[in-house]
Amino acid sequence: MSVKVEVIEGGVPHTTILAAGLVSTLVCLYLTYLNVITNTELFSFFGGLAVVAALIWGSHTIKVLCSYGIGTGVPSAGMIAFGSGVIAMLLATKFDILAPIVALVLAAVIGFILGYVSNNILNMKIPAMVQALTEMAIVGALSLMGFAALMTGGFTFTGLTMLPAKTMLTAAGLETTYQYSFIGGGLIAVAFLLGALAIQHPFNACLGPGWKQDRMLMLTAECGFLSMIVAAVMSFALISAGSALIALIVAIIGWVYTYGQYMEMSKRDAAAWLDAKPIPEVEGH
């Protein structure tokens, strides 16, 4: 299908969001490397910010792709983004400090081939397909890497499979079991779905004739910070309590701010606004 159902009216062009998202995600991921340099875990929260940046970029990519009416529903786009992303991310963690770059390149290759397969073998013939699937695989891989950095303080295979040094679990003598780690403990599965839900929800919720770019992107940021709260709570098991607390506070502040902004924009775009209470008061009954 080559008829575009909905055009982007006004707003920031997609290439700008792509460039900004890519650069800020990579910068935030590399800022978590300060953990290694300073031998602390205080900078883990930059991983969560990388997730938010990547998700904002990814949700706009989903908007570009799903504007063509692919007929399979918006959530499928989020699923293929993280399905192909987790594969690239797991291999990339083997490359120590180069991991984010390798994840980017590897995910781009996987996404490009999947885009070719969809467009040519499956005959989708959607102009944006190849680029969108390439971008979404990168977003999936970098988001998962961001979650990994947030929860464990690093993004290397060794760090993700072993219990990091300074936690309460270490004191209990559990460092040789490998079960209390990002991969071995299955935290990666939670990170997978936290990201996949956060990337697919915003466009699914905001699509339609009243779609506004800033409102959708603010909702994405809100979903991203909400995921970051959960991930930050889980990180208490793997990194020191102080570092996890910093990540949690950053996530809560970000969520409260973006949620407030999103409500403002929803009121702005709504035809009318009735501030009904969710539970009616039952006095006098």
Add this chain to the structure above:
Amino acid sequence: MSAVAAKPAAGGAMNPTAMAVGVVMTLILLGICFAVSPGLGLMTLIGVVIGGVLIGFGTHFVPVGGAPAAMGQAPGIATGVAMLAAGAGLAGLFGGAWAAEQGLVVAVVTGGIGGGLMMAITCMMVNFVYVFGMGIPSASGKVAKDPITGDTQAEYKSQGTEGHGLPFISFVGGVIGGILGGAGGTLIYIELLTLYEETLPGVMNITSEQVMPIAVSAAGMFAVGLFLVNAVLTAYNITGTIEGPHDPKFKRWPRSIVASAVASALCGLVAVLIVVL
């Protein structure tokens, strides 16, 4: 917009050149795997490709209704292809993972039964809701007679709809699809688990007991990732809704097999490389 208004127009036509490119690409990826890891790595990749193709083929049997089915205007289960395929496959995968220690055949069969059971329960409860909740009979809009029972369909079909409910052939198709998807997902998981159990202790310099959590989790995540990639590619092939094996869209399955083979070979190769590099 994308789910309701858009009528996907990706036709049923095959693209022979692209299909040939796909087959060649699969062979090249298998060749790369043979170069870096002949033996165990190659066997794993072949298993992964077979599993991926089973998922892609099996998904075509599942009656997917999407949003129209939720309103009783089209037959099938009222959700998307990706969700149904993932549900059936992951239910099968979890079933098969329990039997992983009993060998490949038992585990794959268990996975197939798990997926088929999940789809059978889903189809039955969906029909319960349709018949007793919404008060509509089951009727197909694509065929005049049910290919298995021979019941005529037209009298039961409401005007202005493409059929509704879940006819018998769709139910059978759903169970077959669940069996194939569950078996495919389990095959991928078992192959990767065997590879990781063999090779990861050497890579990480730890004992085989210590490596178990890592091997299970990594194999599981790769299996889930591969499953979702294959399910979404099949969803793109079906473009929205399908009634089951009697639907004309079912004839598109050769495209999906090639696409699943390429995608599985690519992602499987990456999964093998993690222990080779």
